[in-house]
Amino acid sequence: MSFEQSSLILQKQLQELIKHPVEGFSAGLVEDSNIYEWEIMIIGPPDTPYEGGFFHSRMSFPKDYPMMPPKLKFLSEIWHPNVYPDGTVCISILHPPGEDQYGYEQANERWSPVQTVESIMVSVISMLSSPNDESPANIDAAKQWRESYPDFKKRVQRCVRRSLEDF
Structure with a gap:
């Protein structure tokens, strides 16, 4: 997958989200040039418990997207079992493809190139509704x-x- 192809895929996904917004989140570029x-x-x-909040986050895509997953990090303060104290989101579909070295996740639960920004965000919204406290990123929150x-x-x-207040 070339740099050009990944850029085109991301542009298409962004245009689709602008044309057909998905309930629960909005997305845009940090800078138009990137x-x-x-x-x-x-x-x-x-x-x-998160109802009524507006949480800023940043999604950073690798140059080999969609072969590898983006990273998602909350910039707003958030307290959640599946979000590291630094704001990084820890859910299966954002883990690199293939077998889990710890044997916790099945390969089909991890990243796959068929995932989109929309499917990631639907998973994150679901994570806010029902945390996975079996495999916490934030042990204290869990x-x-x-x-x-x-x-x-x-x-x-x-x-x-x-x-x-940040909004």
Whole structure:
């Protein structure tokens, strides 16, 4: 896959999202001159502790996209079992293709070139609705989610309020 092909694929996906927006997020380029850096605004899903929040994130695509996955990082503060403390999202479909060296994930759960920005974002919105606390990126958030949900919810609601201040 050439640099030119990956750029064309990304341009097509961006145009499709602009023409047919998907509920729950919006996407655009950080700079018009760089198709490999996207700014994503994630709207906290209804009926979750994240409801009402507007979370800034950045999706960075490798030059060999779609053969390899992009990275997604929240720029807004977020408290979630599947988001590292630095904001990096940890979900199976963003892990490189092939077998998991730890044997936790099946190859078909990991990145595949058929994934799109839309399918990634639908997975992230689903992750906000139902965290996977079996394989946490943020152990403290996962522990709090399991053992003290009311405190978890309060902490998330603080993040929601802060996201509105940044908006």
